[in-house]
Amino acid sequence: MFQGESIEVLPLQDGLVELRFDRRGEAINKLDARTVDEFRQATERIAASPEVRGVLVTSAKDVFIVGADITEFGATFQQEEAQIARGVRASNELFNAFEDLKVPSVVAINGFALGGGLELAMLAPLRVMADTAQVGVPEVKLGLFPGFGGTVRLSRLTGLATAIDWVASGKPAKAPAALAAGVVDEVTSADALRERALALLQRAVRGEVDWQAAQQRKRAPVALSAQEAGALVETARTQVAARSGRHQPAAVIALEMMAEAAGRDRAGALDLESAAFGRVAKTQAAASLVQAFLNDQALKKLYKRHAREGRPVKQAAVLGxxxxxxxxxxxxxxxxxxxxxxxxxxxxxxxxxxxAGKQLAKQVKNGRLAQAKADAIQASIVPQLDETGFDAVDCVVEAVVENLEVKRKVLAALEHSVKPGTVIASNTSSLRIDDIAQPLARPQDFVGMHFFNPVPVMQLVEVIQGTKTSDAAVSTAVGYAVAMGKTPIVVKDCPGFLVNRILTPYINAFVQLVADGADFEAVDRAMEAFGWPMGPAYLQDVVGMDVGSHVGDVIAAGYPQRMPAIERNAVKAMVAAQRYGQKNGAGFYRYENDPTGRPRKTAAPEAHALVATLQPQGKRDFADAEIVERMMLPMIVEAAHALEEGVVATPAELDMALLLGVGFPAYAGGALKYADWLGLDRVVALCDKHAALGAPYAPTARMREMAAQKLRYYP
Ligand code: NAD
Structure with a gap:
């Protein structure tokens, strides 16, 4: 009856048809523009055929539909707000046409029905769900909310409170929760799904199920008074705002819109949803989070290449x-x-x-791991004082003390214990890979693997390719990091590698601000309001003032022109006063352990007194905007240098490293995405405004060129 690239409509018995999602040549179904258009055509064929008495909607993949095609968002979101709103409103009419079919339909949800997938499933009057499937509207994780009628239909199927919860949290629901919420009508085993869905459809065709009432309910306002809706929104708003923060407004915009739309019929509610979607699509958070998603996809593609070119790490070793x-x-x-x-x-x-035992016990206690499994994992870590068995390992990670001579000696000895081809990775945080490699007989097997502390928690691993490191060794290290559940980024060997190199000018900017009279607590407040998880003073306290200062010096020595020593340096003053931060209870702040053993931060008047001695001109008030500019611009400039030097291959890798390595605010997407958001012309103009602050604020020639030509880092 209809045959497209993603959808086919096949006749079944007794006037029933099956509309099947089966995206050609791919493992999943998604709702890209082509699929939506095929859905329109398929719906028209069904509507025009007097023989059709009912429609069974199925998927031929393991998933039902995983959602919209996010690669299409970039181009769409570059349109004006009103144009975006008109576009989604028009797509909504195609969806309405299916909802308004004169015959009943049943959707068989066999696997993930997420985002647009669930929105499509909600068009039918009836849904049967496999007990292994999940449904949900995760758009908020991309700084968005459902725009294909999802907020409207969900509110009418499950009630406003649950709909707001689903939309604002983005969490998928398993079958029992979906059934309890009224989002599906039946749950069954995956094996029986098709049969049950078909049986339900036949009952609907025979008039034993009032499917018209179900459709009518979705076209009417939500059964709720304006007052009730208002009260509900008031409670939800506080929770949602606290959860998503002020830089990610999608959830709050959605819930306010949903409350208003609850009182409207379908057309009126869809108008509100489309208009609000246009608004949210133009936010910085949506631009950044969508880009971060695409960056993540690009990395996964890269990993597949590395997996082909590297050697699988079946057995590893760690030194230290x-x-x-x-x-x-x-x-x-x-x-x-x-x-x-x-x-x-x-x-x-x-x-x-x-x-390791403590960590495993925690996992067992939380129900994430069975005791037997935990025991097996523990047994797979073999402690030893010698290098027995190292001739059978595929990769050794060295994590001994940060001392060049020690590392050289340890690694040169290690080369005799392992076979050629075994990858030797150093977890150095500040030494050059080429320097460590000097005495090695097989530098081609040697690579950097820079993990972040605490390793089980921190997602990023910088894989550093020295001048002599082979591509195969890099690929092996990437593969091992992926196997550990990490996100590896390949970087070239340079002082500070990528993340700490870009962080150094940011910390220097902080030190200079304080030397110029800024109150460090005010700087922390401004940067936390900007979206950083902690301000720079607090960050130094957490990292440890002595470690931070030492690493900063080593990196700065590599870029003497852009990172000259700063006079009246508050971090160095703290070190001299033995105020190392959290680790000894005193830094820019004071720390005392709370009853649960966590360090609690309080103001430290003596730290302010110490800093005052570095501010001969006294204190000066800086506006938050100026603090943000002075802190963020050097970071953008250093990121541009790193990209231009080829330290990383793409903006995607650079920004991902900053998001995962230093907690760069997600809504801003990384230094380069942030530069794109501001516009390179604006970035350059701001740099010029702060030119008196010297080299860290000098844009590169390429940045000026990009500004002049209105170019961006991302398409
Ligand atoms: P650590 O002092 O906690 O551990 C070093 C360990 O190495 C000690 O247990 C020591 O006994 C052992 N060791 C010393 N010589 C050895 C040898 N010849 N053979 C085997 N073991 C030996 O240090 P750490 O903080 O774990 O740092 C280790 C490495 O990781 C350093 O290069 C450091 O710069 C780097 N690093 C540290 C962090 C961090 O935040 N701590 C972050 C990233 C990278």
Whole structure:
């Protein structure tokens, strides 16, 4: 009856037809523009055929429909708000045409029906769901909300309160929750799904199920008074605003719109939804979160290439059972790669093993791991004082002390214990890979693998390619990091690699601001309001003032022109006063452990007194906007340098590293996405405004060129 690239309509018995989603040549179904257009055509054919008495909607894939095609968002979202709104409103009419068919339909939800997938499923009067499937509207994670009538139909199927909860949280629901919410009518085993859905359709055709009433309910206002809706929104608003923060307005915009739309009929409600969607599509959060999603997809594609070119790591080893080595060994074992853990000190090995045991016990207690599995994981970490068995490992990660001579000696010895081709990775945080590699006989097998602390939590791993590192060694390290559940980014060897290099000018900007009279608490407040999880002073306290200062010095020495020493340096003053931060209870702030053992931050008058000695001109008030400019511009400039030097291959990798490595505010998407949002012309103009602050604020020639030509880092 209809045959497209993504949809076909096939006749069944007794005037029933099956509308089947089966995207040609792919493993999943998604709602791209072509599929939506095919859906329109299929609906028209069904509507025009007097023989059709009912429609069964199915999927031929493991999923039902995973959602819209996010790669299409970029171009759409560049339109004006009103144009976007008109576009989605027009698509809504195609969806309405299916909802308004004169015959009943039943959707068989066999797997994920997310976003546009659930919106489409809600067009039918009836839904049967496999007990293994999940439904939901995760758009809020992209800074959006459903725009194909999802907020409207969900409110009418499940009530306003639950609909707001689903839309604002973006969490998918399993079958029992979906049934309880009234979003589906029946739940069954995956095997029986088709049969049950067909039986329900036949009952509807025979008039034993009042499917017209179900459709009518979706066209009418929600059964709720304006007052009730208002009260509901008031309670929800506080929760939702607290959860998503002021930089991610999608959930709050959605719930206000949904409350108003509840009182309207379908057409009126869809008008409101489309208009609000246009608004939310133009927010910075939507632009950044959609880009971050695409960046993530691009990385996954890269990983597939590395997986082909690298050597699978079946057995690993770690040198050093300290904070980092212990964390790496635990994470490796947890994710299924057995690991030998060597240290020169038995107590360190004991500590490392005990720490892994503690983490595993926590997982068991939380119900995430069975005891037997935890025991097996623990047993797959082999503590040892020598290098027995190293000739059978595919990758060794070195995490001994940060000292060039020690690392060189340890690694040169290690080369004799492993076979050629075994990848040796150093977890150095500040030494150059080429420097460490100097005495090695097989530098082609040597690579950097820079994990972040705490390893089990932090997502990013910088994989550093030295001058002599082979591509195969890089691919092996990438593959191992992926196997550990991490997001590896390949970077070239340079001082600070990528993330710490870009962070250094940001911290320097903070030190300069304070030297110029800024109150460090005011700087923290401004940067936290901008969206950073912690301000720069607090960050130094958490990292440890001595460590931060040392690493900063090492990196700055690599870029003397852009990162010269700063006079009246508050971080160095803190170190000199032995105020190391959280680790000894005193830094820019004071810390005391609360009853649960977590450090609680309070103001430290003595830290303010110390900083005052560095401010001969006294204190000066800086507006938040000026603080943000002075902090963020050097970061953008350094990111541009790193990209132009080829330290990373793409803006996507650079921004991803900042999001995952240093907690760059997600709504701003990373330094380069943020530059795009501001516009390169604006960035350059702001840099010029702050030119007196010197080299960190000098845009690159390429940035000026991009500004002049109105170019962007992302398409
Ligand atoms: P740590 O002091 O906690 O652990 C170092 C361990 O190495 C100790 O257990 C020590 O006994 C052991 N060791 C020393 N010489 C050894 C040898 N010859 N063979 C085997 N083991 C030996 O240090 P850490 O914080 O885990 O740092 C380790 C490495 O990771 C350093 O290069 C550091 O710069 C880097 N790093 C640290 C962090 C962090 O935040 N701590 C973050 C990223 C990278």
């Amino acid at each position: 059972a300290g904070i980092m080595g212990g964390g790496i060994a635990y994470t490796s074992a947890l994710r299924g790669t057995p690991v030998r853990m060597k240290d020169i000190a038995q107590p360190q090995l004991d500590l490392g093993i005990a720490e």
